[in-house]
Amino acid sequence: DADVTQTPRNRITKTGKRIMLECSQTKGHDRMYWYRQDPGLGLRLIYYSFDVKDINKGEISDGYSVSRQAQAKFSLSLESAIPNQTALYFCATSAMIRDRGRTRETQYFGPGTRLLVL
């Protein structure tokens, strides 16, 4: 979805390096998320934020940190990258929508960042 953008799209780094993945959204959603995807494991939640002052750990937060600089921006940092952090990383936003008289929640994902840690 073009309303959720991620930079960079691809990154190769070395063990021990600090790296930041950035996410921006133009959907005006309060909630933002970072996931990683590994083959056979589906997507797993790293961190999530319900608004600018709210940051929460997900299932696999160790080795990661985040910053919610504004409603539209949510960055993920790997303080000291290690090879098992090689994965496809997705940022997402969510909101509740009124649709045909019902409230529906949905989530929008960015295009992903492919990270390789050597």
Add this chain to the structure above:
Amino acid sequence: DAKTTQPPSMDCAEGRAANLPCNHSTISGNEYVYWYRQIHSQGPQYIIHGLKNNETNEMASLIITEDRKSSTLILPHATLRDTAVYYCIVRVIYNFNKFYFGSGTKLNVKP
């Protein structure tokens, strides 16, 4: 959140209906069934969700059994662009912070 079981892959002829099953025998009363799909490493895309009634939208239909232990996603007229991995997830509504995508079903739509 309850875990789900899906077949690893399915084939479907273009123009025919694709019926993707999902078992969620440990689903609890306040958990919804969600379906997403992912096309070749792009970001996952929301398709549909439901609690106990069948649901239909512009993309698909969702059939949930009366005991809610299984469901079926139906793509009425599959196209080649529907080739993707389809994920069935059960979780409490509004709770995106805890859910597990699992391995999904790879749907291959063939000409």
